Each structure stands twice: as C-alpha cells, then as structure tokens.
Amino acid sequence: MSLPAPFLQTLEGVVGFNKAAFEAVHSSGETVTAIRVNPNKNPDQILFEHTSPVPWCPHGQYLNARPSFTLDPNFHAGAYYVQDASSMFLWEALTQVVGDSDGLKVLDLCAAPGGKSTLLSSYFENGLVVSNEVIKQRAAVLVENTSKWGAHNMVVTNNDPSHFQSLPQFFDVMVVDAPCSGSGLFRKDPSAIEGWSLDLVALCAQRQQRILADALPALALGGTLIYATCSYDPNEDEHIADWLVNEMGLTPQAIDINNYPGIVESIAPISKAPGYRFYPDQIRGEGFFIAAFKKEKEVGTALTSFKSKEAVLEKLTKKMQEQVAEVLPANDTIATFLQSGMIKAIPAVFESSILQLASQLYIKKAGVSVGELKGKDFIPAHEYALSYLPLDIFNKVDLDKEQALSYLRRADFNCSGEKGWNLMRYNGLGLGWAKILPNRTNNYYPQEWRILKA
Ligand code: SAM
Numbered sequence: 001m002s003l004p005a006p007f008l009q010t011l012e013g014v015v016g017f018n019k020a021a022f023e024a025v026h027s028s029g030e031t032v033t034a035i036r037v038n039p040n041k042n043p044d045q046i047l048f049e050h051t052s053p054v055p056w057c058p059h060g061q062y063l064n065a066r067p068s069f070t071l072d073p074n075f076h077a078g079a080y081y082v083q084d085a086s087s088m089f090l091w092e093a094l095t096q097v098v099g100d101s102d103g104l105k106v107l108d109l110c111a112a113p114g115g116k117s118t119l120l121s122s123y124f125e126n127g128l129v130v131s132n133e134v135i136k137q138r139a140a141v142l143v144e145n146t147s148k149w150g151a152h153n154m155v156v157t158n159n160d161p162s163h164f165q166s167l168p169q170f171f172d173v174m175v176v177d178a179p180c181s182g183s184g185l186f187r188k189d190p191s192a193i194e195g196w197s198l199d200l201v202a203l204c205a206q207r208q209q210r211i212l213a214d215a216l217p218a219l220a221l222g223g224t225l226i227y228a229t230c231s232y233d234p235n236e237d238e239h240i241a242d243w244l245v246n247e248m249g250l251t252p253q254a255i256d257i258n259n260y261p262g263i264v265e266s267i268a269p270i271s272k273a274p275g276y277r278f279y280p281d282q283i284r285g286e287g288f289f290i291a292a293f294k295k296e297k298e299v300g301t302a303l304t305s306f307k308s309k310e311a312v313l314e315k316l317t318k319k320m321q322e323q324v325a326e327v328l329p330a331n332d333t334i335a336t337f338l339q340s341g342m343i344k345a346i347p348a349v350f351e352s353s354i355l356q357l358a359s360q361l362y363i364k365k366a367g368v369s370v371g372e373l374k375g376k377d378f379i380p381a382h383e384y385a386l387s388y389l390p391l392d393i394f395n396k397v398d399l400d401k402e403q404a405l406s407y408l409r410r411a412d413f414n415c416s417g418e419k420g421w422n423l424m425r426y427n428g429l430g431l432g433w434a435k436i437l438p439n440r441t442n443n444y445y446p447q448e449w450r451i452l453k454a
Contacts (some may be wrong), residue, residue: 016264086285184287
C-alpha cells in the first residue's frame with residue numbers, strides 16, 4: 001500500500017511518527033482483529049481459540065485470525081463486539097479520569113455504529129448511557145448493535161449536537177469520537193486513502209470544533225469530556241485540544257501510560273494538554289488519538305432551545321402491571337412504562353432523566369422493549385430476547401450452530417418444544433423468538449437483521 005506523499009508530509013515532526021516503520025506496517029498486509037466480550041453474556045465461555053488480552057481493557061481480546069463473524073451465532077447474540085483494540089483504551093481513560101461509575105449520566109455524541117457506546121454501557125453498568133447519532137440510517141445500525149448488547153441502561157437518540165443545548169449540564173461524562181479524516185484506518189481500509197486531502201482535514205477540524213462547541217453546554221460542571229479521533233493529523237487532535245483549553249475553558253487531564261509501552265504521549269503546542277497517540281507500528285491496533293478534560297467553568301455560550309414537548313412515560317394500568325408481572329418478574333431496580341403500546345423496561349433510578357430526555361430529543365430506543373399486550377396475550381419484543389433481563393419464565397429451545405444460523409437467516413425452520421412463544425438460544429444466549437404451532441414453527445427473527453450471507 002502506498003501512502004500519499006502530502007499525507008506523509010503532514011506527519012513529519014509529529015511526536016511518535018517513524019516514517020520507515022509506519023510505511024512498513026502499512027505495506028505489510030498485517031491485520032489485527034480484536035473483540036470486546038460482553039461481561040453480561042456468559043463472559044467465561046470460550047468464544048475463540050488462541051486469544052491474547054488487550055492490555056488496556058479487561059474485556060478486550062486479540063484473535064489470531066479473522067473469522068466470519070456473520071456466521072457466528074454468538075456475534076448475533078451480542079456475546080462480543082468486534083472493535084479496534086486502540087479504541088478500547090477508552091476503558092483505561094475512564095478508569096483513570098472518571099473512576100467510580102455509579103449513577104452517572106453519559107453522552108456518546110457521535111455513536112454509530114456503537115463501539116464506544118457498548119463499552120460505555122459495560123463501564124457505566126449502574127449509570128445511564130445516551131448514545132446519539134445524527135445520521136438517521138446510521139442511528140438504525142446503532143439501535144441494532146445496542147439492542148444486541150442487551151443493556152437496559154441505554155437510550156439511543158437521533159439528534160444534531162446542538163439539540164443537546166436544551167439539556168444544560170445534564171451529563172457527567174461526554175464522549176466525542178468525532179467524525180474525522182480517517183487516516184488512522186488506512187491500514188484496515190485502504191480505500192479511505194482516496195478520499196483523504198488537506199481540504200478534508202481542514203473541513204473536519206472545523207466541524208469538530210462546531211460539534212464540541214454545540215454540545216459542551218450539556219456537560220455538568222466537574223464533568224469529564226473524552227475527545228477522540230481516528231486521524232493522525234495534529235489539526236484534528238492536538239490543535240483541537242488547544243482550542244478546548246483556550247477557547248472552551250476546559251482543564252486537561254493526564255492519563256498514566258507507563259503500563260502501556262507503545263502508546264505515545266503528545267503535548268498540545270499552546271495549552272500543553274496531554275494527548276495519547278496510537279500508531280499501528282508501535283501497538284497492536286489502528287491509528288487513534290484520545291485526550292481527556294474536565295469542565296470546571298461554564299464558558300458563556302448563547303444556548304439555543306431545540307424543542308420542548310410534554311413527555312410522559314405512560315403508566316401501565318394495574319391490570320397491565322399484573323399481566324406484565326407474569327413475563328417480567330417485579331424488580332425494584334427496573335421501571336416499566338408504555339410507549340405507543342410497547343412496554344419498555346428502564347433502570348428505575350433514571351426514570352425522571354429519561355422523561356427529561358424524551359421531552360427534548362428524538363428517542364430511537366429507551367431501555368429495552370419488552371413486548372405488547374394484545375388482550376390476554378403477550379407478544380414479546382425482539383429486544384427482550386437479547387436483553388439480560390431475567391427471561392427464566394419463558395420456554396426455551398437450545399439450538400445447535402446450523403439451527404441457529406437457519407433461525408438467523410429467518411428461514412423456514414422447525415424445532416420441537418412447548419407450544420407457543422419460545423426463546424431461541426445459542427450457547428445459553430437469547431437470539432430471538434419463535435412461535436411453535438402444532439405443525440410448524442413461525443420464525444420471528446427481524447427481517448431487516450437477518451443474515452443474507454450463504
Ligand atoms: N463512536 C463510534 C464507534 O465507536 O463505533 C464511531 C463514530 S465515527 C468516528 C463518527 C460518527 O459521527 C459517525 O457515526 C458519523 O455519522 C457521525 N457524524 C458525522 N457528522 C456529524 C456531525 N456533524 N455531528 C455529529 N456527528 C456526526
């Protein structure tokens with residue numbers, strides 16, 4: 001792979017850049033594959049042979065080859081997420097800069113397809129993660145991936161960053177994994193090289209500032225901002241860090257990397273804010289930049305109000321509550337409400353926060369959809385099958401790999417079990433629902449998620 005000369009020139013003199021090693025690793029054809037295991041879905045099962053740990057994330061594992069994830073039912077069950085290992089450093093950054101995660105409200109502003117968000121939902125397991133994506137089609141992918149992850153502490157929104165100004169100081173932690181010129185992914189995706197230009201870098205840097213300026217009012221005083229890109233360009237990395245400190249009044253936070261040889265600390269030229277650079281010739285992962293900040297003062301921005309609507313989390317009637325108790329055992333930590341006839345389960349402690357979010361934003365998913373009541377019948381929702389809410393009450397069918405793949409292809413499908421709704425499982429993990437009838441089985445795997453690959 002040959003890297004464009006103007007691109008290599010932009011890296012001359014940048015800390016940690018070693019031209020010969022950098023070019024060699026891009027031409028080597030080497031690939032690095034890593035997964036992050038879902039700590040709530042049988043984390044001790046052996047998913048792949050010959051793995052080695054990603055040093056900075058307890059759930060991260062390097063694989064020694066890239067399997068077909070599409071043809072692995074565990075992947076569809078949300079047992080793991082395929083993620084670049086460098087990005088998993090977010091876990092270590094949170095550990096050092098945020099620490100205790102209980103009860104915190106977190107915004108992942110640029111979230112699709114969901115790599116950082118699923119990590120955040122595991123780190124903040126007793127917090128609330130709002131996972132936002134501005135582009136509608138990408139928000140749909142985010143809903144799919146967060147549904148598979150199964151957590152009920154996630155809300156997916158589809159808003160422009162400026163809309164978050166209607167929620168001043170709402171979030172304790174904000175992650176901005178900004179859209180960027182993408183040079184850090186050149187090794188993995190050489191086609192991205194063609195789209196790179198100096199103009200693109202300049203455009204991205206401008207957009208990064210706008211996104212940050214728009215969203216920062218929603219960060220609480222004392223809150224943490226994590227800024228990340230997959231670009232090597234200082235204009236998108238250290239210069240943005242300078243701007244965050246000098247113009248937005250943030251306080252830089254250092255992360256101790258002594259345990260992680262290969263990660264390079266950089267210092268922003270004006271503010272001296274530390275940032276952390278990942279080069280594929282020096283660590284096992286793709287190009288990445290991350291920096292952390294605290295917000296200790298409010299920099300006066302004229303706030304725009306997006307839209308305020310009367311949001312109510314429609315309560316379940318007493319009769320409905322009794323019916324729901326049969327399929328979702330009563331639990332003090334989980335609150336339920338109705339949205340357009342769908343029963344939703346959310347963490348009880350965040351009920352009022354979710355109400356506030358619903359009054360300001362376009363909500364694509366709130367907690368876990370449990371199902372609908374149609375007369376005396378309960379129709380389970382797909383998300384419920386993927387969640388890690390207690391599903392003991394349902395009949396289950398344990399599928400082997402071939403059966404699981406047929407189910408995931410939404411093929412005609414036969415299995416024996418109790419009549420009625422059955423949870424289809426693979427390796428003990430829910431994949432979805434099927435309804436067993438006297439002479440056939442109806443496959444309820446969502447049409448739009450089905451596996452198309454032969
Ligand atoms: N955080 C994601 C993950 O770990 O899977 C990757 C995010 S990707 C680097 C950047 C995201 O920002 C994309 O999903 C893109 O659609 C979104 N984006 C593009 N333009 C944006 C804008 N103007 N404001 C906010 N987000 C934007």
